[in-house]
Amino acid sequence: MKKERDVVMAVPEPILRMTGIGKQFPGVKALDGVDFRLLPGEVHALMGENGAGKSTLIKVLTGVHPVDTGTIDLDGVPVAFTGPLEAQRAGISTVYQEVNLCTNLSVAENIFIGREPRKRGRIDWKRMRARAAELLARLDLDLDVSAPLEAYSLAVRQMVAIARAVDIEARVLILDEPTSSLDAGEVAQLFKVMRTLKGEGIAILFVSHFLDQIYEIADRMTILRNGRRVGEYLVSELSQVELVGKMIGQELKELERLHGEAKRFDAPLVEARELGRPGAIEPFTLTIHEGEVVGLAGLLGSGRTEVARLLFGADHAGGGEIAVGGTPAALRTPRAAMGHGIAFCSEDRKADGLVPDLTVRENIILALQATRGWTRPVPREQQDALVGKYIKALKISPPHPEHLVRNLSGGNQQKVLLARWLILEPRLLILDEPTRGIDVGAKAEIQRLVVELSDGGMAVLFISAELEEVLRLSHKVGVLRDRRLVAQLPNDEELTTEVLMETIASGGRP
Amino acid sequence: MRRLLWPLVILAALLAVNVLFTPGFFSIQVREGHLYGSLIDILRFGAPLILVALGMTLVIATGGIDLSVGSVVAISGALACLQISQDAGVFTAVVLALGLSVALGVWNGFLVANAGIQPIIATLILMVAGRGLAQLITDGQIITVNDPAFKLIGGGYLLTVPFGILLVLAVLAVTAFLTRRLALGMLIEAVGGNAEASRLAGIRARGIIVMVYAFAALCAGVAGLMISSNVSSADGNNAGLWIELDAILAVVIGGTSLAGGRFSLAGTVLGALIIQTLTTTIYSIGVPPETTLLFKALVVTVVCLLQSAAFREKVFKRRARTAGAQEVAA
Amino acid sequence: MSALASRQRYLPALVTGCLFAAMFVAGGIRYEGFASGQVILNVFVDNAFLLVVAVGMTFVILTGGIDLSVGSVVALSTMIAATLMSGPGWPPYVVIPLVLLIGSGLGLVMGYIIHAFDIQPFIVTLAGMFLARGLCYTIGTESVPIEDATFTAFAQTRIDLFAEMWISPSVIIAAVVVAVAAYVLHYTRLGRAVYATGGSEQSALLMGLPVGRTKIAVYTISGFCSALGGVLLSFYMLSGYGLHAVGMELDAIAAVVIGGTLLTGGSGLLLGTVLGVLVLGLIQTIISFEGTLSSWWTKIFIGLLLFVFIVLQRLFSSRSSR
Incomplete structure (x- = not known):
C-alpha cells in the first residue's frame, strides 16, 4: 500500500483521487503512473492531445477498462467499477459527446427510464412528467417533457443527459467533449448549467478542445502527455502559451529543416476561397502551390481534418469556391477531387x-x-x-x-x-496525421518521402499534431484554432515551435 | 482455401452416408445418350438453387440481402409460360421474362442504394407483392406449356449433359469472370467491407449496389425459367417458394459473412450442393423427407454459431480457463 | 412545435386509421350490404389469430428485431394440439397450456441465442422457422381433425351482441391480448425498455436498462403469441396441419409496418398494429365482395401499401434526424 502523501494546504478533501494509474494495451502504454484528483464544487479540465491518455483515464475511472496498476478512491474508499453503470450508481455519471440517450423516447422518460416513478405497479406518467419538469426548471430549462427528445437540438439533449445524471445523485459529472457541436449560444447555456451544478458542490470533469472555453469555465486543469501526467495547475496561473507548450511538449534539440534553400512558388495548384462548412470549419482562404508542402498546425479538434475533408470533397462545403490549376472546380465528391489529382490519406x-x-x-x-x-x-x-x-x-x-x-x-x-x-x-497529396501511432523508423521514412515528393513537384498538405514535424517539413504553416484558420506563416528562420505555440494560444491576435 | 474446408468435409460426409445406403451412388451411366446417376441428379435438381445462391452471394457481399428472389423465380416462370402459351416463341418469352426480372432487381437496388432503405425491408416489398404479381400473370391458373425448345432449359440434354447443369456452369463462369477477372469482385468486397473507406477511395457504390441486385434478380429469373421448364408449367403460388431462404443458407454455409465483405463463389456452390445433397440423402436413407427442414435448422444453427465471434469467444474462453485451471492444478 | 411533436407518435396510426375508414366508406358505397357492423366484426373473427401473432411481432420489431418463425410456430401449435387431442385424447385444458409453453420455450431459446451469441435475429428465427415447420411434418404430414367435444363446442360458440351482430370467443381472447400488451408496453418498465432498446441499444445499455433480458423477453412473448395464435387458428380451422399459416410471418410483419411501427425499431403503437391487421382483413373482404377480383390482388395491394408506408417512414425518419 502507498502511504498517503503530504496533504496539500487550503484545499478541501477531494471527492475522487486516482493514484499511480497505469494501463497497458497491446503494444502501447496508454497510462503510466498518472495521478488525478477531483475536488467538490470545481470544474476540472482534462487536457491533452491525441494519445495523451484522456479517454483511457476516463474509461479506467468509469470501469470500462480495469486498471493495471494504481488505486481509485471515492470519498477515501477504494473502488473498482466493473462498468459505467456501477460507476453511475456510485455517483460518477458520464455525458458523452454523442449523447447516449434514446431520442425516440420523451424527454421525461430519458431522465427517468429504468427508475420510473410507479403507482400500484404501473408507471405513473403524471408524476414522472411533473418531476422531470421540476428538475429541468432547476437547470433553467423549459421544455415540453412529453415531446420526443429527437424534437430538440443536440445542446438540449445534452442538458437532458446532464439532468438525468444529476437526478441519479451524481457527485462527479464527466462531460466528455460536450461542446464540440454546439454554437456559441448553446455553449453559454451549458456553462450556466455547469455553474449551477458547481454551486451545488458537484465536481465536474470537463474535456474540451476549445482553449477559450477552458479558460472561461474551468478552475483547475490536469495536463496529460503520452500517457503521463505533466502536472496539475490552477487555470488562473497558467497562460495559454504555457498550456499549449505543456500539451504538445518541446524537445529542445536543433530543429532540422529537411528542405534545402527556400524555394519560390509561383504556380498555384489548389486555391480555396472562403471555403467553409457550418459547424465544422469557419470559411478559410488557402492557396497551395505545386511542389509546396503546406503544414497545418493546431490542437486536436481545431479544424485540421475538416480543412482536409473539404478540399477532398469528402464533406459538402457550405460555401466558398475552389479552383484547381486556375479554373474553378466543383469538388462535391471524393471521386471529383480525385479527377483533379487530389488524394487524401485519412486520419482514422x-x-x-x-x-x-x-x-x-x-x-x-x-x-x-x-x-x-x-x-x-x-x-x-x-x-x-x-x-x-x-x-x-x-x-x-x-x-x-x-x-x-x-x-x-x-x-x-x-x-x-x-x-x-x-x-x-496525385498533384496534391493530403496527409492527415500520417505519422500518428507509428514507430520512429517508419515516421522518419514517411517524412523523407514527403520531401522527395515535393521536390518532384507534388504539392502536399501535411497535418500533424507535432509542431516540430510540421516545421521540419513545411514551406508554409497554416495555424488553426477553434475551427478557424487564424494564420498562415512562411516557414523561415524566425518561425519556431514557440512562435507556433503562441499563435495557437493567442489565435493570431496580437 | 481453409474457409472451404468445413463445407467440403460436410459435403463429403453426406456423400459417404449415401454410399453406405446406396452402393451404386457414385456410378454414372450413359443411357439413350443422356447422363444418368445420383450425382447428376443432385446437380440437376440443385441447379436453380445454385443460380439463385450465386446472385445472393454478391448481394450479401455488399452487406445487403434479397428476400424477393423467390417471387422473381415465380414471376419469370409465369411470364415465360404465358408468352409461350400465347405462341410468342421461346426466344421472345425468355427475353421478356429475363428483362422483367432485371427490371425488378433494378427496382430493389434503387430502393436500397438511392432511397436508402434497409435491404431486408426494401426487398420485403417485392417478396410480398411479387407472389401476387406472378399469380396475376398466370391469372391464378397453373399454365401448362408443351414446347420442346422451352423444355430444354430445365429438363433437356445437350451433348449428353443435362442442359441445366451447363447453364449453371455458364452463369458460374460469367460470374467468376466478372468478379475475379474483372474488378467487380474487389469493388463489391470493398463496399461491403468498409463503405466509408470505399467512398473516400472514389468507388461509385450506388451503381455497384444496383448492379448486384439486378444480377441477383437475373439469376433468379433464369432459375425460374429452369423450374417452370422442368415441370412444363408455371405455378405462381408455389414456384420458388422459400428458395430465398435456402439461397441465403447456401451463402452462409459457403463461408460468406452476412455482414458483407469477402465472398466465395465456390463456397456458395458447395453450400447449395450440401443443401441439395441433404435432401437427396434423406430420401435415400429412408428417413421421412419431411424431416429435411429439421436438418436444415440444425445446419443453420451450427454454421451460425461457428461464425459468431461471441460464441467462439465463449467456448474459447472456457477452454482457456480449464487449461489454466489444469496448469494451476499441475 | 413541441406540443405537435409530442403528438407526432400518433400520426402513423392515425394515417392507418384514416385509410381503414376510407376503405370502409368506399366499400360501403360500392357494395350492397357492406356497410354493416357485422362486416367489421367478421374482419375480427377471421383475423383474430393474425392479430394475436402481430401483437407478438410488434414487440419484436419495436426492439429492432424480426421474427420469421411465427407462421411455423402457429402451424406447430395447431399440429401439437390436434394430435394430442385426437390421439391420446388429452383434454384441452392440458393441451392448450402445454402448447403455449412450447411456443414460449421456442421463443425463449431463439431470444437467448440472439442475445448471447450476437447472431442476427433474421438468421436465428429462420432456423426456428425451419425447425418448427420440420417438427410439424415429423408429427405428421396429413391434416389432423380436432374432434374433442369441449374444444369444438367452444370454437363454434357465437357470442351475440346487440342488433344481431356476433363475435367468436377468439375475438375476446385477441382483445384481451391486445389490452394486456398495450398495458405492458405503456405502463411497465419492460415495455419502456422495449422502446429504448429499439431506439438505441447502446444508449439503453449505458442507461442501465436490462437490454439482454428485454431482447430475450420479446422473442419469448412473440413465441407465446404465436402459440396462442395457433390455438385460435385451431378453433377457426378445427384441424392441425403442417401447411397451416404458411407465410403468416409476412402478413404479421406487413400488419405491423402498415400500422406505423418503424422496422428499425423504437417507434410504434399497438393500436397501429390492430389497425394494420384490420386494413389487411378489409382488403380481403373488399376483394371477396368485388367477386371479379382474384385473391392474388390481396398480395399486390399489401405490397403496395408496404411500399407506401416504408417510403413514408423513410421520409419521416430522414427529416426528423436532420
Missing part, C-alpha cells in the same frame, strides 16, 4: 481508410481501380509491379502483397494507405 485508418478484410495488394490498388471502373481491371502484372515497387519503396513489412491488411501493424497500415494514393501520382 480503420474507419475510413482501409478495408481490413482485403489484402495489401487489393487495398493499394483500390483507388486506382475505382478511377478505372470495374470493367477495366488493372492487369495483374501491372498490379504486382506497382504493389511490389511500393512495398519495397515504403518498406512495408511483412513484404507480402497477399497478406490481409487487418494483420499489419499500424505503421504498415499507414504505408499501405499511402501507397494507395501514391500510385495515382
Whole structure:
C-alpha cells in the first residue's frame, strides 16, 4: 500500500483521487503512473492531445477498462467499477459527446427510464412528467417533457443527459467533449448549467478542445502527455502559451529543416476561397502551390481534418469556391477531387481508410481501380509491379502483397494507405496525421518521402499534431484554432515551435 | 482455401452416408445418350438453387440481402409460360421474362442504394407483392406449356449433359469472370467491407449496389425459367417458394459473412450442393423427407454459431480457463 | 412545435386509421350490404389469430428485431394440439397450456441465442422457422381433425351482441391480448425498455436498462403469441396441419409496418398494429365482395401499401434526424 502523501494546504478533501494509474494495451502504454484528483464544487479540465491518455483515464475511472496498476478512491474508499453503470450508481455519471440517450423516447422518460416513478405497479406518467419538469426548471430549462427528445437540438439533449445524471445523485459529472457541436449560444447555456451544478458542490470533469472555453469555465486543469501526467495547475496561473507548450511538449534539440534553400512558388495548384462548412470549419482562404508542402498546425479538434475533408470533397462545403490549376472546380465528391489529382490519406485508418478484410495488394490498388471502373481491371502484372515497387519503396513489412491488411501493424497500415494514393501520382497529396501511432523508423521514412515528393513537384498538405514535424517539413504553416484558420506563416528562420505555440494560444491576435 | 474446408468435409460426409445406403451412388451411366446417376441428379435438381445462391452471394457481399428472389423465380416462370402459351416463341418469352426480372432487381437496388432503405425491408416489398404479381400473370391458373425448345432449359440434354447443369456452369463462369477477372469482385468486397473507406477511395457504390441486385434478380429469373421448364408449367403460388431462404443458407454455409465483405463463389456452390445433397440423402436413407427442414435448422444453427465471434469467444474462453485451471492444478 | 411533436407518435396510426375508414366508406358505397357492423366484426373473427401473432411481432420489431418463425410456430401449435387431442385424447385444458409453453420455450431459446451469441435475429428465427415447420411434418404430414367435444363446442360458440351482430370467443381472447400488451408496453418498465432498446441499444445499455433480458423477453412473448395464435387458428380451422399459416410471418410483419411501427425499431403503437391487421382483413373482404377480383390482388395491394408506408417512414425518419 502507498502511504498517503503530504496533504496539500487550503484545499478541501477531494471527492475522487486516482493514484499511480497505469494501463497497458497491446503494444502501447496508454497510462503510466498518472495521478488525478477531483475536488467538490470545481470544474476540472482534462487536457491533452491525441494519445495523451484522456479517454483511457476516463474509461479506467468509469470501469470500462480495469486498471493495471494504481488505486481509485471515492470519498477515501477504494473502488473498482466493473462498468459505467456501477460507476453511475456510485455517483460518477458520464455525458458523452454523442449523447447516449434514446431520442425516440420523451424527454421525461430519458431522465427517468429504468427508475420510473410507479403507482400500484404501473408507471405513473403524471408524476414522472411533473418531476422531470421540476428538475429541468432547476437547470433553467423549459421544455415540453412529453415531446420526443429527437424534437430538440443536440445542446438540449445534452442538458437532458446532464439532468438525468444529476437526478441519479451524481457527485462527479464527466462531460466528455460536450461542446464540440454546439454554437456559441448553446455553449453559454451549458456553462450556466455547469455553474449551477458547481454551486451545488458537484465536481465536474470537463474535456474540451476549445482553449477559450477552458479558460472561461474551468478552475483547475490536469495536463496529460503520452500517457503521463505533466502536472496539475490552477487555470488562473497558467497562460495559454504555457498550456499549449505543456500539451504538445518541446524537445529542445536543433530543429532540422529537411528542405534545402527556400524555394519560390509561383504556380498555384489548389486555391480555396472562403471555403467553409457550418459547424465544422469557419470559411478559410488557402492557396497551395505545386511542389509546396503546406503544414497545418493546431490542437486536436481545431479544424485540421475538416480543412482536409473539404478540399477532398469528402464533406459538402457550405460555401466558398475552389479552383484547381486556375479554373474553378466543383469538388462535391471524393471521386471529383480525385479527377483533379487530389488524394487524401485519412486520419482514422480503420474507419475510413482501409478495408481490413482485403489484402495489401487489393487495398493499394483500390483507388486506382475505382478511377478505372470495374470493367477495366488493372492487369495483374501491372498490379504486382506497382504493389511490389511500393512495398519495397515504403518498406512495408511483412513484404507480402497477399497478406490481409487487418494483420499489419499500424505503421504498415499507414504505408499501405499511402501507397494507395501514391500510385495515382496525385498533384496534391493530403496527409492527415500520417505519422500518428507509428514507430520512429517508419515516421522518419514517411517524412523523407514527403520531401522527395515535393521536390518532384507534388504539392502536399501535411497535418500533424507535432509542431516540430510540421516545421521540419513545411514551406508554409497554416495555424488553426477553434475551427478557424487564424494564420498562415512562411516557414523561415524566425518561425519556431514557440512562435507556433503562441499563435495557437493567442489565435493570431496580437 | 481453409474457409472451404468445413463445407467440403460436410459435403463429403453426406456423400459417404449415401454410399453406405446406396452402393451404386457414385456410378454414372450413359443411357439413350443422356447422363444418368445420383450425382447428376443432385446437380440437376440443385441447379436453380445454385443460380439463385450465386446472385445472393454478391448481394450479401455488399452487406445487403434479397428476400424477393423467390417471387422473381415465380414471376419469370409465369411470364415465360404465358408468352409461350400465347405462341410468342421461346426466344421472345425468355427475353421478356429475363428483362422483367432485371427490371425488378433494378427496382430493389434503387430502393436500397438511392432511397436508402434497409435491404431486408426494401426487398420485403417485392417478396410480398411479387407472389401476387406472378399469380396475376398466370391469372391464378397453373399454365401448362408443351414446347420442346422451352423444355430444354430445365429438363433437356445437350451433348449428353443435362442442359441445366451447363447453364449453371455458364452463369458460374460469367460470374467468376466478372468478379475475379474483372474488378467487380474487389469493388463489391470493398463496399461491403468498409463503405466509408470505399467512398473516400472514389468507388461509385450506388451503381455497384444496383448492379448486384439486378444480377441477383437475373439469376433468379433464369432459375425460374429452369423450374417452370422442368415441370412444363408455371405455378405462381408455389414456384420458388422459400428458395430465398435456402439461397441465403447456401451463402452462409459457403463461408460468406452476412455482414458483407469477402465472398466465395465456390463456397456458395458447395453450400447449395450440401443443401441439395441433404435432401437427396434423406430420401435415400429412408428417413421421412419431411424431416429435411429439421436438418436444415440444425445446419443453420451450427454454421451460425461457428461464425459468431461471441460464441467462439465463449467456448474459447472456457477452454482457456480449464487449461489454466489444469496448469494451476499441475 | 413541441406540443405537435409530442403528438407526432400518433400520426402513423392515425394515417392507418384514416385509410381503414376510407376503405370502409368506399366499400360501403360500392357494395350492397357492406356497410354493416357485422362486416367489421367478421374482419375480427377471421383475423383474430393474425392479430394475436402481430401483437407478438410488434414487440419484436419495436426492439429492432424480426421474427420469421411465427407462421411455423402457429402451424406447430395447431399440429401439437390436434394430435394430442385426437390421439391420446388429452383434454384441452392440458393441451392448450402445454402448447403455449412450447411456443414460449421456442421463443425463449431463439431470444437467448440472439442475445448471447450476437447472431442476427433474421438468421436465428429462420432456423426456428425451419425447425418448427420440420417438427410439424415429423408429427405428421396429413391434416389432423380436432374432434374433442369441449374444444369444438367452444370454437363454434357465437357470442351475440346487440342488433344481431356476433363475435367468436377468439375475438375476446385477441382483445384481451391486445389490452394486456398495450398495458405492458405503456405502463411497465419492460415495455419502456422495449422502446429504448429499439431506439438505441447502446444508449439503453449505458442507461442501465436490462437490454439482454428485454431482447430475450420479446422473442419469448412473440413465441407465446404465436402459440396462442395457433390455438385460435385451431378453433377457426378445427384441424392441425403442417401447411397451416404458411407465410403468416409476412402478413404479421406487413400488419405491423402498415400500422406505423418503424422496422428499425423504437417507434410504434399497438393500436397501429390492430389497425394494420384490420386494413389487411378489409382488403380481403373488399376483394371477396368485388367477386371479379382474384385473391392474388390481396398480395399486390399489401405490397403496395408496404411500399407506401416504408417510403413514408423513410421520409419521416430522414427529416426528423436532420
